[in-house]
Amino acid sequence: MRTRREGVLAWAPFVVLILLAIIYIAPFLVQIVNSFRPDADVAREPLSLGIGSWTAAAYERLFTRSDFPLWTMNSFIVTLCVTVGRVFFVSLAGYSLARIPFRGRGTVYALLIAVMAVPGVVLLIPKFLVINQVGIYDSYAGMIIPLLADAAGVFIMKNFFESIPVAIEEQARIDGAGVFRTFWSIVLPMSQPAVMTIVILSFQGSWNELSHFIVSAQSTDLTTLTKGVAQLASGQLSQGSQFPIKLAAALLMTIPVAVVFFIFQKRIMNVSAGAVKE
Amino acid sequence: MAGLRSRGSIHGNRTVAGWLFVAPVIVIIGLFVLVPVVMAAWVSMSDWSGIGPPFAEGVNFVGADNYADLLGGTGLATRDLGTALRNNLYYVLLVVPIQTAVALGLAILVNRRVMRARGFFRTAFYFPSVTSSVAIVVLWLFLFNATGPVNKVLSWVAIDGPNWFKDPRGIFHIVLGAFGVTGQDNPLSGARFLGITGWDWVSGPSVAMTAFILMAVFTTSGTFMLLFIAGLQQINAEVEEAAMTDGANGWQRFRYVTLPMLKPMVFTVVTLGLIGTWQVFDQIYTGTQGGPAKTTLTPAYLSFNAAFNNHDWPRGAAMAFILFAIIVVLTVLQRLWIGRTEVGR
Numbered sequence: 001m002r003t004r005r006e007g008v009l010a011w012a013p014f015v016v017l018i019l020l021a022i023i024y025i026a027p028f029l030v031q032i033v034n035s036f037r038p039d040a041d042v043a044r045e046p047l048s049l050g051i052g053s054w055t056a057a058a059y060e061r062l063f064t065r066s067d068f069p070l071w072t073m074n075s076f077i078v079t080l081c082v083t084v085g086r087v088f089f090v091s092l093a094g095y096s097l098a099r100i101p102f103r104g105r106g107t108v109y110a111l112l113i114a115v116m117a118v119p120g121v122v123l124l125i126p127k128f129l130v131i132n133q134v135g136i137y138d139s140y141a142g143m144i145i146p147l148l149a150d151a152a153g154v155f156i157m158k159n160f161f162e163s164i165p166v167a168i169e170e171q172a173r174i175d176g177a178g179v180f181r182t183f184w185s186i187v188l189p190m191s192q193p194a195v196m197t198i199v200i201l202s203f204q205g206s207w208n209e210l211s212h213f214i215v216s217a218q219s220t221d222l223t224t225l226t227k228g229v230a231q232l233a234s235g236q237l238s239q240g241s242q243f244p245i246k247l248a249a250a251l252l253m254t255i256p257v258a259v260v261f262f263i264f265q266k267r268i269m270n271v272s273a274g275a276v277k278e
Numbered sequence: 279m280a281g282l283r284s285r286g287s288i289h290g291n292r293t294v295a296g297w298l299f300v301a302p303v304i305v306i307i308g309l310f311v312l313v314p315v316v317m318a319a320w321v322s323m324s325d326w327s328g329i330g331p332p333f334a335e336g337v338n339f340v341g342a343d344n345y346a347d348l349l350g351g352t353g354l355a356t357r358d359l360g361t362a363l364r365n366n367l368y369y370v371l372l373v374v375p376i377q378t379a380v381a382l383g384l385a386i387l388v389n390r391r392v393m394r395a396r397g398f399f400r401t402a403f404y405f406p407s408v409t410s411s412v413a414i415v416v417l418w419l420f421l422f423n424a425t426g427p428v429n430k431v432l433s434w435v436a437i438d439g440p441n442w443f444k445d446p447r448g449i450f451h452i453v454l455g456a457f458g459v460t461g462q463d464n465p466l467s468g469a470r471f472l473g474i475t476g477w478d479w480v481s482g483p484s485v486a487m488t489a490f491i492l493m494a495v496f497t498t499s500g501t502f503m504l505l506f507i508a509g510l511q512q513i514n515a516e517v518e519e520a521a522m523t524d525g526a527n528g529w530q531r532f533r534y535v536t537l538p539m540l541k542p543m544v545f546t547v548v549t550l551g552l553i554g555t556w557q558v559f560d561q562i563y564t565g566t567q568g569g570p571a572k573t574t575l576t577p578a579y580l581s582f583n584a585a586f587n588n589h590d591w592p593r594g595a596a597m598a599f600i601l602f603a604i605i606v607v608l609t610v611l612q613r614l615w616i617g618r619t620e621v622g623r
Contacts, residue, residue: 013387046427121557121578146306210411233565234567243423253412
C-alpha cells in the first residue's frame with residue numbers, strides 16, 4: 001500500500017506538467033485548426049475538427065486581397081536594419097565600456113543605467129515630438145533609428161567582453177593592430193554567443209514592436225505587421241467576426257520569431273557546450 | 279584608427295577611441311530618450327496645442343495646472359484617469375502574485391532531477407513569451423468570444439461562460455451581488471476619490487480585464503520561469519540532500535530551504551512584474567480600446583489617446599509623468615523594503 005502511494009506521488013508532478021503543457025500549447029493548436037476553417041463553422045463550433053470543410057480561404061485572402069504582404073515586407077525591412085545596426089553599435093559601446101579606460105566612462109555607465117529605468121510607455125508622446133522635430137516622422141528612418149541603441153544590450157556585450165582574457169588583445173596590440181582592428185577582427189568573432197543573444201533579442205523586440213511604430217509613422221505604406229494585424233483585430237477592415245483571417249494573420253506573423261528563436265537557441269547551446277568541452 | 283595611434287599620448291588616444299565607440303549609442307539614447315523626457319516635461323506644464331514646435335513663442339508655461347486639473351478636478355478627465363488607475367491597479371494586484379507563483383511552480387516542476395523531456399516542457403512554457411502581444415491578443419479575442427473555445431470548454435462542466443470582452447461587470451461586484459450587496463444605498467457610493475465613487479473603486483477587475491489578466495500570466499510566466507530555473511540551479515544539491523537526510527519532506531524542503539535561497543530571485547521577478555504591469559498598452563490598443571464601459575482603460579492607453587486622438591498633448595504628457603511617478607515610487611519602495619529585510623536578517 002505504502003509503495004503504491006509513493007509510486008503515485010512520484011508520477012503526480014509529471015501528470016501536472018503534462019496538463020499544464022496542454023494548457024500552454026492548446027491555444028496555438030486551436031488557432032492553427034480554426035484558421036483553416038470557414039468563417040461560419042468557426043463561429044458555430046470553435047472546437048470541432050470538421051474534417052470535411054477545410055479551406056485555405058483566409059490565407060488566400062491575406063495574400064491576394066489585403067496589404068498583408070506589404071506589412072510583412074515592412075516588418076522585415078525594419079527588423080533586419082534594426083538587428084544589424086544594433087549588434088554593431090551595442091557591441092562597440094560594450095567593448096568601449098569593458099576594455100577602454102577612457103575619461104568619462106563612469107558617467108556614460110551611470111547614464112545607461114538611468115536610461116534602463118525609464119519605462120518605454122512613458123516615452124510614447126515625447127518620442128513622437130522629437131521624431132517630428134528632427135524631421136524623420138513617417139519614414140523608415142524614424143521607425144529604425146530610435147530602435148538602434150539599447151542599454152540592456154550594451155551591458156550584455158560589456159559583461160561578455162570582460163570574460164575574455166585580456167592577453168589575447170595585448171598580443172594583437174603588440175602586433176600593431178589599432179583599437180578598432182582588435183575589436184573587429186579579434187574580439188567580436190570570439191563573442192559569437194553574446195552576439196547571438198543580441199540578435200535574438202533585437203529581432204524579437206523589433207519584430208514584435210507596436211507602440212513605437214504607431215508614434216513614428218502613419219502612412220499605410222509604412223504599416224508593419226504588428227500595426228496592420230492590430231487594425232485587423234479591432235475590426236477596421238472587415239465586417240462580422242472574421243476569426244479565420246485574423247487567426248491566420250496572427251499565426252503567420254508569429255512564424256519568423258519562432259523560427260529565429262528555435263534556430264539560434266540551438267546554436268547558442270552548441271557554442272557554450274563546445275566551450276565547456278575544450 | 280591607424281592615424282589615431284601615431285598621434286598624441288596613449289591616454290588621449292584611448293579617450294578618443296572610447297568616446298568614438300560609445301558615440302552612436304549615446305547620441306541615439308540622448309536624442310530619443312533624454313531629450314524626449316525633457317520635452318515632455320515642458321509640454322506637460324504648458325498649454326501647447328500640438329500645432330507648431332512646442333518651444334515656439336506663444337506657448338505658455340502654466341505650471342502644475344494640467345496636473346492639478348487631472349488629480350484634483352471633478353470632470354471627465356479626472357474620472358477617466360481614476361478609472362484607468364483603478365483598472366490597472368487590479369491588473370497589477372492580480373497579475374504580479376499569480377505570474378510569480380505560476381513561474382516558480384513551473385520552474386520547480388521542470389527543474390526536477392528525475393525529469394524526462396525537460397527541454398520540451400521548457401520550450402512549451404516559454405513559447406508564448408516569444409510571440410508578439412498583438413498576435414496573442416488576436417488569439418485571446420477568439421478564445422474568449424461569446425461562443426468561443428473557452429466558453430465551450432466551460433459548458434462541458436455546465437458553466438455558462440460570460441461574453442468576456444464585452445462584459446464590464448467587476449468581478450468583486452458580481453461576488454458581492456450574489457450576497458445581495460449592490461451600489462444602491464451603499465455607504466461607499468457617497469465617497470469619491472479621483473472622481474470615482476468608493477463603490478466603483480471596490481469593483482475588482484471587470485470580466486474583460488480578467489481575460490487580459492489571464493493573458494498576462496500566460497505570456498509572462500515562461501520568461502520568469504527561466505529566471506527561477508537559473509536561480510534553482512545555483513542552489514547546491516548538497517544543501518537539499520542534507521535537508522533530506524535530516525528528514526525534511528518535500529514541502530518542508532521547499533518552504534525552509536529552496537524558497538529562502540530563491541528570495542533574491544523572487545524580488546527580481548516581483549520588481550520586473552510591477553514595472554511591466556503598469557505599462558499595459560499594446561493589449562488595450564489591439565483588443566478593446568478601453569471598452570467595455572472604460573473598464574479596460576489603462577493610464578498608458580489613456581495618455582496615448584489624450585495626445586494622439588484628442589490632441590490634448592499637455593494632458594497626455596502629464597498623465598505619462600503621473601504613470602512614471604507611480605512606477606518610480608513603487609520601485610523605490612520595493613528597494614527600500616528589500617534593504618530593510620536584508621538588514622533585519
